[in-house]
Structures are given as C-alpha cells and as structure tokens.
C-alpha cells in the first residue's frame with residue numbers, strides 16, 4: 001500500500017512556519033486546518049496566511065476547510081495553487097458544483113465528514129471527489145484521542161470505492177499516531193493526517209515511522 005503522511009501544521013510552532021515546513025520536507029503534503037470559529041469553535045488561518053504558506057512550502061498543501069459557506073470561499077483557496085482543498089459535507093450547499101470548481105482551478109477536490117455524519121451523506125457524490133476525509137476526532141482541535149468507532153465507516157468507504165472502481169483517496173484525520181495508524185490502514189485509509197504525533201518528536205523520524213507502520217499494516221483485501 002502507498003501510505004501518504006500529511007503532517008498537520010496545527011501542531012507546528014506558529015511563529016516558525018518556514019522552519020517547521022522544512023522539517024516535514026519528506027512528507028507527502030502539509031495539512032493546513034482552516035477554521036473560522038463558526039463551523040468549529042476555533043480560529044486558525046485565513047487566506048493571506050495560506051497564500052504565504054503556499055509561497056514558502058517545500059511540500060504540497062492539503063487544505064482542510066472547517067468553515068461555513070465553503071461554496072463561496074473554497075474556490076478562492078483553490079486559486080492559490082494548493083494541491084488539494086477539502087470542505088465539509090455538513091457545510092456545503094452544492095458539493096458537486098463546488099468539487100467541479102475546485103478541479104477547474106487545478107486543485108484536487110476533497111469532501112470531509114464529521115464523526116456523526118454517516119457515509120450515506122456522500123455515497124452518491126463520491127465519484128466527483130479525489131479524496132474523502134473521514135474525521136476520527138470532532139473537528140476543531142489537535143491533540144484529541146482517536147475514535148476507533150469510526151473504523152466501520154472507514155471500511156465501508158473503502159469497500160464502496162473499490163466496488164465502484166474509484167481512485168478516491170481515503171484520508172483519516174485526528175489522533176493518528178504510531179498507536180493508531182495501523183488500525184486505520186487496516187480499515188482502508190491510505191492518507192494519514194498527523195499533527196501532534198509528528199511535531200512532538202523529530203518530525204522526519206516520525207514521518208518515516210508512521211509511513212512504515214501504515215505500509216506494514218495487514219489489509220482486509
């Protein structure tokens with residue numbers, strides 16, 4: 001399995017993004033959590049910040065928009081030349097139209113679902129997306145515990161994409177560490193967001209260890 005490791009810069013030093021982005025240069029992408037203090041009770045990066053990060057990053061940017069009205073805002077983020085833009089199904093009005101707009105602007109289109117949102121909410125529209133993000137914590141904060149009870153939903157999503165021959169990446173976000181990554185990989189995840197686990201220790205070593213653990217995990221298929 002090709003395990004992608006995307007460290008979340010929510011756990012980086014906010015006064016040293018350039019240094020910390022360079023510390024994760026072996027990662028597949030840098031995960032950027034955009035929070036608006038409305039969709040989630042926390043506030044992080046706005047557009048000028050993401051624009052600047054895009055200029056200095058050595059790795060592609062994987063944006064996770066935890067914002068209201070992504071129909072309006074997400075295309076503006078895609079225009080910055082980022083690698084991927086993932087918005088929440090709970091917040092979007094016209095997700096398929098929005099996915100098309102993101103792709104037209106050169107970004108991969110992702111859709112995210114909260115722990116309480118069933119897979120059925122995105123089942124029909126999955127072919128329009130390059131990535132499905134299954135939250136394994138309640139969105140809003142880093143450093144929370146991995147919700148192992150999301151594994152049946154993840155396995156179902158994996159089975160769905162396989163049965164339809166989709167190339168959709170399956171991303172998990174929240175509480176991913178060396179203790180939990182194998183379980184997520186075994187249930188079908190191929191793209192792993194890890195904030196605290198990467199920046200807690202030596203980021204390069206953590207990325208390598210996480211990638212090795214995910215790759216070595218036994219798979220159901």
Ligand SMILES: O=C(CO)[C@H](O)[C@H](O)COP(=O)(O)O
Pocket residue numbers: 008010011031033064066137138139140141142143144173174175176193194195196197
């Ligand atoms: O979307 C997020 C929170 O809403 C973060 O990406 C996630 O929490 C990563 O942090 P950690 O790996 O420390 O759990």
Ligand SMILES: [Fe+2]
Pocket residue numbers: 008031032033064173193
């Ligand atoms: Fe995230």
